[in-house]
Amino acid sequence: MLPQRRNHKGQRVASSEAAMEAWTRAWSQMIETGTKAIKSNVYLAKTSKDEVEIAETPSDTVFQIDKVRVMRYRPLVEPNPDIPPVLICYGLFGRQTMIDLQEDRSLVRNLLQSGVDVYVVDWGNPTRADQFLNFDDYIDLYLGSCVDHVVAANSGKPITMFGICEGGTFAAALVADRPHLFAGLALAITPIDFHGQPDEFWAGEGFLNSWIGNLSEDDVDLIIDTYGMLPGAMTGAVFSSLTPIASMTKYNIGLAAMEGDDAAMLNFLRMEKWIADRPDHPGEAARQWLNDLYRDNQLVEGTFELCGKPVDLSKINCPVLNIYALQDHIIPVSCSKALGRFVQEDLYEEIGFPGGHVGVFVSRKAQGVVAGGLSEWMQRKLVAKPAKKAAPKSKPGKPRKTAAKRKA
Amino acid sequence: MFSDRTNSVQYAPRAGDLAGEKQLASKDDNFEQMFDLWKEGQEAFFKAQNDIAKTFAQSFTDGMAPQTPSGAETFANWQAMVKAWAPTWDANSFDLSQQATAFTSGNDAWLAMLDPANWTKQVPEQLRNILESISRAPQFADLATPHAEAAAAWRETLDYQNAAAELGKTMQEAWTRAFQRYSESHTLDDLQTGDVQAALDAWLKAANAELLETQRSPSFMQAQRKLLRASMEIKARQREIAEAWCDAYQIPTRTEVDDLTKIVHELRRELRKAKREIAALRSASGGTGEND
Numbered sequence: 141m142l143p144q145r146r147n148h149k150g151q152r153v154a155s156s157e158a159a160m161e162a163w164t165r166a167w168s169q170m171i172e173t174g175t176k177a178i179k180s181n182v183y184l185a186k187t188s189k190d191e192v193e194i195a196e197t198p199s200d201t202v203f204q205i206d207k208v209r210v211m212r213y214r215p216l217v218e219p220n221p222d223i224p225p226v227l228i229c230y231g232l233f234g235r236q237t238m239i240d241l242q243e244d245r246s247l248v249r250n251l252l253q254s255g256v257d258v259y260v261v262d263w264g265n266p267t268r269a270d271q272f273l274n275f276d277d278y279i280d281l282y283l284g285s286c287v288d289h290v291v292a293a294n295s296g297k298p299i300t301m302f303g304i305c306e307g308g309t310f311a312a313a314l315v316a317d318r319p320h321l322f323a324g325l326a327l328a329i330t331p332i333d334f335h336g337q338p339d340e341f342w343a344g345e346g347f348l349n350s351w352i353g354n355l356s357e358d359d360v361d362l363i364i365d366t367y368g369m370l371p372g373a374m375t376g377a378v379f380s381s382l383t384p385i386a387s388m389t390k391y392n393i394g395l396a397a398m399e400g401d402d403a404a405m406l407n408f409l410r411m412e413k414w415i416a417d418r419p420d421h422p423g424e425a426a427r428q429w430l431n432d433l434y435r436d437n438q439l440v441e442g443t444f445e446l447c448g449k450p451v452d453l454s455k456i457n458c459p460v461l462n463i464y465a466l467q468d469h470i471i472p473v474s475c476s477k478a479l480g481r482f483v484q485e486d487l488y489e490e491i492g493f494p495g496g497h498v499g500v501f502v503s504r505k506a507q508g509v510v511a512g513g514l515s516e517w518m519q520r521k522l523v524a525k526p527a528k529k530a531a532p533k534s535k536p537g538k539p540r541k542t543a544a545k546r547k548a
Numbered sequence: 549m550f551s552d553r554t555n556s557v558q559y560a561p562r563a564g565d566l567a568g569e570k571q572l573a574s575k576d577d578n579f580e581q582m583f584d585l586w587k588e589g590q591e592a593f594f595k596a597q598n599d600i601a602k603t604f605a606q607s608f609t610d611g612m613a614p615q616t617p618s619g620a621e622t623f624a625n626w627q628a629m630v631k632a633w634a635p636t637w638d639a640n641s642f643d644l645s646q647q648a649t650a651f652t653s654g655n656d657a658w659l660a661m662l663d664p665a666n667w668t669k670q671v672p673e674q675l676r677n678i679l680e681s682i683s684r685a686p687q688f689a690d691l692a693t694p695h696a697e698a699a700a701a702w703r704e705t706l707d708y709q710n711a712a713a714e715l716g717k718t719m720q721e722a723w724t725r726a727f728q729r730y731s732e733s734h735t736l737d738d739l740q741t742g743d744v745q746a747a748l749d750a751w752l753k754a755a756n757a758e759l760l761e762t763q764r765s766p767s768f769m770q771a772q773r774k775l776l777r778a779s780m781e782i783k784a785r786q787r788e789i790a791e792a793w794c795d796a797y798q799i800p801t802r803t804e805v806d807d808l809t810k811i812v813h814e815l816r817r818e819l820r821k822a823k824r825e826i827a828a829l830r831s832a833s834g835g836t837g838e839n840d
Contacts, residue, residue: 162742169744271806272813281820343760354769359777366780366787368806384763385756393748 177392179400192409195237197248199260203289207264208282210289212257213248220255222523224300224323227259227290229283231306232421233375234414236260238501239304241410245502250511256518259290261307263419271368271423276447278425279310280317287314291321298323298458300522302514305329305471305497306429309439312479316455317446324522325456326514328463329471329497332453333440333478334433346472347382352434360430370426372418382469411502440478453482459521463491463500463510470497489517679703701785708778715771718762726758 203210210227228248230236239247239260251258261283266273290299301322303311308330315325336349352360364370380387386394398404421429438444444451460483464476473492480488491513493500500506683700734750762768791801 158740162740165742166744169742173745268806269809272810277817343757347763350764351769351772354773355776359773362777362780366783368802381763384759385752389752393752 173396176399177396180395180398180405181400183400183402183405184395187405187409189413192406192413194242194410194413195240196243197240197246197252202259202293203286205282205285207266207270208286209262209264210286211260211262213252213260215255215257216249216252217255219257220523223254223256223518224298224522225257225259225290225294226251226300226302226326226518227261227287228302228304229261229286229307229311230263230304231308231310232263232266232278232419232425233306233372235417235419236262237417238414238498241414241502242407245407245504245507247501247511247514250507251515254515254518256515257294259286261286265419266369266422267420268368273422274424275310275313275428278422279313280447283310283314284318287318287321300324300326300518302326302328303330304501305331309433312453312456313439313444313446313451315458316451316453317449319455319457322458324459324461324518326461326463326517327476327479328510329465329468329476329500330462330479331433331471331475332482333475334435334437335475336472336478337474340474341472344383344469348378348470349434349472349475351378352430355430355435357431357435360427360435364423364427367423369420369423370430372420375421376415376418379470407502411498440481453479456483456487458487459517460488461491461514461517461521462488463493463513465493465495465497465500467495467499468497489521676703676706679706697788701789704778704781704785708775708782711771711775711778715768715775718765718768718771722758722762722768723755725762726755729758730754 197213199211199213201209202212228236228239230238240249243249248258248260263278263282287299287301291297298321301311301315301324303309303326305328308327309332311325312327312330312332315322334349335353336346338346338349363374367374395408398408432438432444436443439451439453442450442452460479462476462479464471464473466473468476477490480490491509493506493509495503495506500510679699679702683696683703730751733754734747738750739747787802791803793799794801
């Protein structure tokens, strides 16, 4: 027997009446959700994959080494010659198209609109033929060559390096190794201390660190030796499992919630297109990423080497802007903020973005906070600085003893 | 997998052939006798190989339910092959029924291990132990190597199934706890309001919280790691089988291509290093570039 209940107006009602009211409400909600889902399905049915376009801002290939290319974006406004050109370097786990997903959510376009000369590294499509490429190749040879090209195009003057995620780790290592080539270093969602502060992790943060830390060196070797590469499908599956319920409800509840709205659906499909295009990560570089960095934390331990030479992050002596995401489920905040321990206090700034890993680039809010913050930082920190000629060597900066605590 | 090439050999029947009876060629014709001897041997050999190949193929396609020739059939095939090569072979010199029984009953450890049909009769733990002992046993050159390899592959499949079951159990327990959590946060009274959206939201919230906790638990991470390793072992075995096939058909194997890739990679690295050294030397001596 149903208990005595009150209706939504708070009036006492008979059990049978309450049951009927509940039944009606349940059906009405289900019909409403079903109608929303049908609208989204209709949108999907009428949309072809060719209509979902990303990375449309015009660019030209200006440099190539093996599969790696440097794209220079065509200016949207008159470039400001006082701002050093920026070279953007994404990681190998995804495509750089993330930074130019669509016209109104494009870091590239925002920078171009600010008068910045924008270059972007495209790592190409690594195959098993590239499985033996390691960090010496990717950082010293490939990224180093790309930087050399942009510096040469900038009349030999230092440039700004902007590294994202794994590309940020590459960028930090290269700037530490060749500080004389850089006027500034900006990083976004970049792991530096790969262990971070596990005691500070919120629920859902730091799974990657825990899971990879749970593997032995032999486990990692077994994966790489078996596949030759770190398959994109595997990393994609791991990323999905970091947010289990969100991944399970994305294509049902999530789609229904969009109600077939053109803009929302197209945004969603653009993101899906980017996610689906996940390249395989070259095996030897992945082995170093997982064993040397994630497991052994060599970058902050000072034992990580490039071409046999230890990488000393305290040699970064240019202005640094470190952008991290407060709800990042892939790179914990403490892993990114660790860079502050190595850079002189007066050179170091942070932006803690209230969003997730990818939201740093694709959310509407990010266009102002991240892209705007980056442009503002370049204007403030890099333009005022007198241009210096890229010298063969520069005096290394004094290492900092404590982590930076402030935010921009 | 193995083609019966003897089917393509044509020769005319002889007047002395008797229906239903195999007869060797005229003892006066040594060449013909040798030819027939070879043919009979090949037929039996390929038949036996075909059966084994089918067993192996079945093992890797249908998992745990291989279709194998019976022990008696295998034994008969083996006898036919021996008899073809040794016409004076007396099948009755063995107690056929006893031998065939031993072959399939598991009474004779050596013979029993040759027949995968026997393996499936064991419970998983016993089966795994048997497979482990077979795959790790000393091997005598070519003898029983395919069987040891099959046992190893079978053991790896079992390990994978066990690992998958273990992770499945861990997740099942997590879902049970999630439901418990949901039951506590969303009561029967809540359900009776008919607000299904609120019920769904509460369920997703409870499930998400529980899954996030589970994914950080030692039992989950241990099961995840075990499954990862087991799946890699299976993948490595698949590669081994594929490479054996490539080798048989004169196709370069993955390992050979990888070796070649590594050689090219190292050569390119040496070349770049040499170029840098040359450039540095030229620079030090006042040169300006490659055209100096």
